[in-house]
Amino acid sequence: MNSLPFHSLQVRLALRLAALYVIATAIAAGVLIYQAYDTATSLNDRELSLRAEDLAAAAYRDASGAPRITLSPKLAAAYAASTDDIFAVRDASGRLLAASPPEFGEQVLRWPLAKDDPSYFHLTNLGSTNYYGLSVELASKAGPVSVSVARTAGANDLVSSLLREFIFDVAWVSPVLMLATLAIGIFVVRAGLKPVRQISRLAAEIGPGATSIRLPTKNLPAEIEPLVHAFNHALDRLERGFLVQRQFTADAAHQLRTPLAILTGALDAMPGNGEMSKLKADVARMNRLVEQLLRVARLDAIVLEFKTIDLNEIASNVVASLAPWAIAQKRTLAFVGADACVWITANGNAVEDAIRNLVENAVAHSPPHEEVLVTVHAEGRVTVLDHGCGVPVEDRERIFDRFWRGRNRKSDGAGLGLAIVSEIMRAHGGSVALEGNPGSGALFVLIFPLSRAETPGASSRSAAVMRVADNRLASDEINAS
Amino acid sequence: MRLLVIEDEPRIAEILKSALQRAGFTVDVVSLYVDAREALALTVYDAAILDLGLPDGDGINLLSDLRSARNDIPVLVLTARDAVEDRVIGLDVGADDYLIKPFATVELVARTKALLRRPGGALGITLQAGNIALDTIGRDVKVGSISLQLPRRECAILEHLLRRQGRVVPKTVLEEKLYGIDDELESNAVPVHVHHLRRKLQEAQATAEIHTVRGIGYLLTETKR
Numbered sequence: 001m002n003s004l005p006f007h008s009l010q011v012r013l014a015l016r017l018a019a020l021y022v023i024a025t026a027i028a029a030g031v032l033i034y035q036a037y038d039t040a041t042s043l044n045d046r047e048l049s050l051r052a053e054d055l056a057a058a059a060y061r062d063a064s065g066a067p068r069i070t071l072s073p074k075l076a077a078a079y080a081a082s083t084d085d086i087f088a089v090r091d092a093s094g095r096l097l098a099a100s101p102p103e104f105g106e107q108v109l110r111w112p113l114a115k116d117d118p119s120y121f122h123l124t125n126l127g128s129t130n131y132y133g134l135s136v137e138l139a140s141k142a143g144p145v146s147v148s149v150a151r152t153a154g155a156n157d158l159v160s161s162l163l164r165e166f167i168f169d170v171a172w173v174s175p176v177l178m179l180a181t182l183a184i185g186i187f188v189v190r191a192g193l194k195p196v197r198q199i200s201r202l203a204a205e206i207g208p209g210a211t212s213i214r215l216p217t218k219n220l221p222a223e224i225e226p227l228v229h230a231f232n233h234a235l236d237r238l239e240r241g242f243l244v245q246r247q248f249t250a251d252a253a254h255q256l257r258t259p260l261a262i263l264t265g266a267l268d269a270m271p272g273n274g275e276m277s278k279l280k281a282d283v284a285r286m287n288r289l290v291e292q293l294l295r296v297a298r299l300d301a302i303v304l305e306f307k308t309i310d311l312n313e314i315a316s317n318v319v320a321s322l323a324p325w326a327i328a329q330k331r332t333l334a335f336v337g338a339d340a341c342v343w344i345t346a347n348g349n350a351v352e353d354a355i356r357n358l359v360e361n362a363v364a365h366s367p368p369h370e371e372v373l374v375t376v377h378a379e380g381r382v383t384v385l386d387h388g389c390g391v392p393v394e395d396r397e398r399i400f401d402r403f404w405r406g407r408n409r410k411s412d413g414a415g416l417g418l419a420i421v422s423e424i425m426r427a428h429g430g431s432v433a434l435e436g437n438p439g440s441g442a443l444f445v446l447i448f449p450l451s452r453a454e455t456p457g458a459s460s461r462s463a464a465v466m467r468v469a470d471n472r473l474a475s476d477e478i479n480a481s
Numbered sequence: 482m483r484l485l486v487i488e489d490e491p492r493i494a495e496i497l498k499s500a501l502q503r504a505g506f507t508v509d510v511v512s513l514y515v516d517a518r519e520a521l522a523l524t525v526y527d528a529a530i531l532d533l534g535l536p537d538g539d540g541i542n543l544l545s546d547l548r549s550a551r552n553d554i555p556v557l558v559l560t561a562r563d564a565v566e567d568r569v570i571g572l573d574v575g576a577d578d579y580l581i582k583p584f585a586t587v588e589l590v591a592r593t594k595a596l597l598r599r600p601g602g603a604l605g606i607t608l609q610a611g612n613i614a615l616d617t618i619g620r621d622v623k624v625g626s627i628s629l630q631l632p633r634r635e636c637a638i639l640e641h642l643l644r645r646q647g648r649v650v651p652k653t654v655l656e657e658k659l660y661g662i663d664d665e666l667e668s669n670a671v672p673v674h675v676h677h678l679r680r681k682l683q684e685a686q687a688t689a690e691i692h693t694v695r696g697i698g699y700l701l702t703e704t705k706r
Binding site: 266320 | 561694
């Protein structure tokens with residue numbers, strides 16, 4: 001997975017969800033507050049209209065037919081007691097019928113008469129308080145009357161303070177809700193992506209050695225399913241490719257070896273004078289090159305079977321099998337084993353190849369009559385020491401590259417030997433290194449991880465059978481002697 | 482001595498035939514599975530050289546048929562398949578030795594001779610390397626025309642090295658063969674015997690020598706001139 005936080009789908013989704021929430025909350029709160037103020041204002045208007053109607057209902061004509069107002073004692077007391085609520089009523093001719101307080105009546109007398117439609121006013125010059133009110137013409141028993149009622153601006157305070165409290169409450173809860181949304185968002189996205197993580201782990205196991213794995217599409221988010229299907233199809237094609245390559249490797253082995261065998265045999269049958277022995281050496285080199293190319297191809301394409309094997313036994317077998325060749329090259333081999341078996345989990349054939357390549361290399365670079373020493377150490381290391389001219393410091397990085405060859409060498413190798421060693425060690429979770437030799441020459445070290453099982457469950461089948469074959473020869477010889 | 486070469490690739494068959502003929506063998510060549518069966522049924526061969534990949538059948542089947550019919554003719558298997566499993570199968574069904582293509586013809590001839598020297602093998606009882614000759618019945622060692630008197634254990638070491646000449650004989654194998662379970666074995670007993678043997682061969686001007694592979698064992702090779 002990508003470690004950059006903003007490349008993570010879940011973080012991106014969660015952040016956007018949170019932003020969406022913040023914007024939605026802000027809009028909702030804004031609308032709510034506006035509505036609340038609006039409602040408060042219209043409630044106030046309605047209250048004033050009702051009062052105006054109450055006042056108009058109290059108007060009547062006296063015996064002389066002149067309009068008059070007499071408030072009910074309760075209403076009169078309420079108006080008299082409060083300076084917050086004021087009113088003034090005039091008749092159609094503009095004469096003041098009643099007012100509380102009288103100063104308001106005097107002011108109203110200067111205003112034009114009210115209309116059917118209520119007109120609103122804001123009064124600032126009556127006492128020290130501000131008044132909001134309305135004037136309206138209403139029908140009454142005394143004919144149309146013009147009523148003005150008002151209340152102090154502070155009468156709205158309750159509504160305002162409620163609103164303020166509401167806003168503060170919302171403002172406080174908002175960040176908490178936002179965090180909760182973020183957490184839920186992350187949780188939901190994580191849960192949704194869990195199958196994706198599972199198939200990622202599975203996909204990581206796919207390699208040349210395990211091409212048959214396919215990713216399951218069960219429980220996958222529908223958006224990702226097409227990707228997984230496409231991936232599986234790509235794997236199908238890759239697997240076919242690997243099969244073709246494996247088949248090619250096997251075919252090439254057979255097809256190349258037979259003509260080489262013919263060539264080798266035919267040359268062997270001829271008397272070896274100067275030019276002929278050079279030809280023989282050329283063919284031998286070609287044999288070796290083909291062999292190594294096939295080994296590289298096999299390592300790339302073929303699954304190595306791992307078993308628990310004894311490194312001591314493998315290394316001593318290699319030394320024993322190469323000794324006649326080394327002696328023919330006028331070099332000697334020596335072997336120092338560990339005191340006890342060194343169990344590693346490995347492919348015996350491949351490990352043999354790795355050690356053989358190092359020994360062949362060491363012999364090729366040793367001066368005549370020098371010894372190449374193979375040592376097995378108890379901690380899973382194999383060292384191959386020669387007394388040649390060593391590897392120049394500037395070449396040490398590159399000696400494990402394919403087809404790399406030393407510059408000033410009449411080397412007859414293909415430059416594949418050390419690359420093969422390196423590949424084999426990688427496949428075993430080990431490593432190969434070139435260490436400084438205190439004397440002259442090169443010291444190569446193979447490091448294998450030790451097998452966890454101290455005693456091998458199933459010893460290497462190949463080694464066991466080779467031993468049986470060896471014993472058979474041995475027992476034949478006992479019988480003979 | 483008569484050998485049967487079962488090989489479908491005509492050039493290889495030709496090369497094998499001429500190399501083995503030069504080594505003094507009579508050689509019959511067949512290229513098909515069915516012909517091989519017939520030849521083996523009609524003629525008694527001293528050894529067979531068998532290529533596993535035949536056009537009309539698998540050499541492995543031929544080998545297992547032979548062994549189940551209690552025919553113990555020595556068989557050297559040739560194969561272009563070198564996977565361990567293939568070698569193991571070959572040895573399991575009763576091959577006596579195997580060579581992987583491409584091989585050196587000298588090695589093929591040497592291995593064939595070794596097969597024939599086995600107990601029950603047809604080749605004579607004299608083991609040879611360079612000018613060294615060892616009569617396995619008379620326990621008589623000659624270097625050129627000089628007869629060499631060797632103590633019993635040195636003679637036994639020489640015999641083992643001659644039987645597997647060109648290949649390393651592990652020191653442990655020599656120890657097992659020279660000493661019984663009850664014998665007191667000193668750790669340097671074999672090296673001491675080899676040292677004496679080597680000196681005596683050099684003094685007699687033998688054209689084969691014993692090499693030491695330190696930590697593994699010994700091998701005997703003809704000296705290159």
